[in-house]
Amino acid sequence: MKALLYPVDPLISPLPITTKTRVFSNPQIRIPIKRVGKRCCIAIKAVLDSASIEELGHQEPDIKNPALSTSYRNSEFPKPNQTVLDAQTKVCTGPTQTKPLNEEQALKVLDTILRSAKGGLKDEEPVSKAQLGAFFTAMTIRANAFPEPTQWSEGERRAMDHYWPQLIRVLPKDVIFIADPEDSIMGIGSSIGPKFVGNSTAEMRLVGALREVLAGGHLGYEEVQGVLKDILPLKVEEMGSSSVSESLLSAFMIGQRMNRETDRELKAYCLAFDDELGPAPVADVNSLTHYGEPYDGNTRYFRSTLFVAAVRSCYGESCLLHGVDWMPPKIFIDWVKGTYKETSTTGNS
Template sequence: MRQNPFPSSTLRARALRDDNTMNSLLHPNPNPNLNPSSFCFSAARRTTLSNLTNWIPFRLGERRIGLSTPRKGRHPAVRSAATIDEAGFLEADIRNPAISTSYRPSKIPQPNRVVLEAQTKVCTGPEQTKPLSQEQAVVVLDTILRSARGELKNEEVSKAQLGAFFAAMTIRANAFPEATQWSEGERHAMSILWPRLVQVLPQDVIFIADPEGTIMGPCSSIGPHFVGHGAAEMRLVGALREVLAGGHLGYEEVQGVLRDVLPLNPEDDTSVKVSESLLAAFLIGQRMNREIDRELKAYCLAFDDELGSPPIADVRSLTHYGEPYDGNTRFLRSTLFVAAVRACYDESCLLHGVEWMPPKYILHAINFSEISGYQGFQGGITEGQLLKFMGANTYLSPAQAKTLLEDENIGFAYVSQREACPSLYSLIGLREHIKKRPPLATSEKVQQFVRARGRESIVAGFYHEGYEDPLLMLMRRRKVHSGLVVKGEEGALSMTTKVRSVNASKGLPVNHCSGFRSPSNATNSDVDGISRESFSIEVNAKDYGFEPTDTPRTDRSVLRNIELGLAALGGEKGPAYDRIVLNAGMVDHLLGCSGAGDIMSALDRAREAIDSGKALNRLMNYIQASHKVT
């Protein structure tokens, strides 16, 4: 067998030094809930600040930023560090991280990079999978072998990685088309290394790799007889046999598995219900088999009643925003600012998500032989990060969010999956280790953590082909008045003013929108599916008077995203301002909201909400009120 081509000790030492330097930059002692009341002002400057109704100071690395809303109708302002120094703003021993990667929970163990890179190639769909070469397969299998022998003390291959990788190999062998089944190189590597692996791998992983004893040859007799340990694991093993064969499950079967095994508590070994290898294999296997409607509905609805019935907000209209939970890594994340705009004219908005979610991830290395020991960048910018950075309380319960939705001076709210659905939130660590997105990445965007007495709508973003119809199906299952899916940049809910490139990728273009809407005067009891109007359009911003501009880049900088959003809400015209206006007015129109029948009128209404200072006022009100709500 060829020698394993890992980096030399010199490269490892250099990588470690680079990691330490990067960690010191990306983890500047963050404060989860920065409270404006904890800051002090000099007595000499109290008069200077006495004309401010709101003053929200927070740190941007070494810079200090203040957000203020003057009295007497004066326009809101974003104040710089120099202005704050003049106002007597004192140093605080608090620093908030300015880069999205620093929000990754430190308690989650790092996955093995070699196997993770292999997972990016094989843990995906029948057309997207890229078989490994013999050299790559040898490196991966040898890494797994050495980890199982205890030779990789700080780079172990996790149980979840083992489950995901071998589930992918099994499904490819059993159900994928010839082009994405095992390559000759993979077969040869497995024939050499499997007899050694079967001696050291746990039985649940051997079952995943060869559940019926038909793939690995005579040395694999464990799979056909494996049943698991305990009732929950036995149910999971039974379902997994069907998944590993390329099959599908029933609605009740999927829900039963999820409710049996969640929430996970990896920190308490005594509470573990099932092997993480089996659960990882189940989640990635369902996605590789392209989950069908009944399976996706099971994921979507499984934990609706986890905390009891959702609170009902006394609002005329409520839009649930389903942004991808893993955030934006390149472009402006604008939904928080759009929500503040729409709230100004009684279109209440509920945002939901997490502070950090895989799998958005970039490795420094470009091939398998250079990966080990190197750290990657993880995670994109999310609404949770933006609000946390600005000092808002991001630990609100759905009941507290309801109160803020009903507040006539706010009208929008953010709820973390951590508070709203603890069972699904417990999967974050495992989701990083399976690498690719599971079915939950689709279903978690279509949630209703707070209900409304008035009309309800759901808006969700997507990018990859095949998810438009499933998202709309889930929205109809939720029985909302209107539903909208948007193909935005990075899959986010952000239509762009950029002109479509002649070299754009095939498939649906960015700014493609489709959905359904009920008459604007329909009540909850009128949502019958018959009176709904369906639509499908490509939004060309130039048709509505917007000048074509490139999308503002943030490149994982939470600070940059906030600066762009606040400047736009402060009235600064430009690409960020245009995108916020476009996404507020166009969503109003497409959802059939009151007063938005004419697109140009809807856009003008959004501009007025910004130019009057009302939208920025509401964002400032939210940051303060989030700490006071009970």
């Protein structure tokens, strides 16, 4: 293992170097082993041609990773409002990573939302319904459930006290519900949040689940499955005619992510998407060791499983290193940030 981490430089080594290749059951995978005296270091080269991929029934996905590919955004969709998007990067995250806004930042964001709702935002992209749902979900969960360091700052409270009496007059009812579901945050005595139930059967189920999420709680497997069955399949080109509002859907997705979804919730998401996409291919081997990296988007730490799998493969042990670029509910983050088409009306306005 030390040789893997600290390979000898062949340009300065006085020892002779020989190379031979060990071929395993898959003729496409060869592991060259470089011998340096009594040491050896392993270089892995795995080649899987297109014919082998087709035999496995694996197809290249049509959807690109939104974190890596600019082609994920359809050029027909408007861009999100940058001011609100910058605020989302600070507040739409976990209980220890959220960065509260100062008063100047909060005033700018709320002023942008107010002007956009009134149709007076001339120098920026309008704030999408998805952005409204995501931003106010973050503010609500932070007020209800986050630890003190990541709750509202004094500047955020002063800014909200100034703008909310104006915002409540122009925002759709579903957004008002998201911002203050139990009339316990804003302090102006509105009954919209507590009485809001949605405008369809699917929205009623979603609103019921959202009340728990906005309070910082978690859902059971059946609850998540029920919500997802109402909204899947998600077809980007038909978002304007979705059975639920964009604000409510974005609130649900970002809220689950901020609360750090449980095993039950994650299982519900994965199985729901498996039903949509079909079963995964099955490996034809006697035994297989899985090495699954954390699916949390975290790239700050060293991943040792590649080297462990390489050593085990030298002993003829079949290994599978697996991971994904994104998975639900994180798959919706780009949508939550306002990349999808804005509908012209909302049933709650």
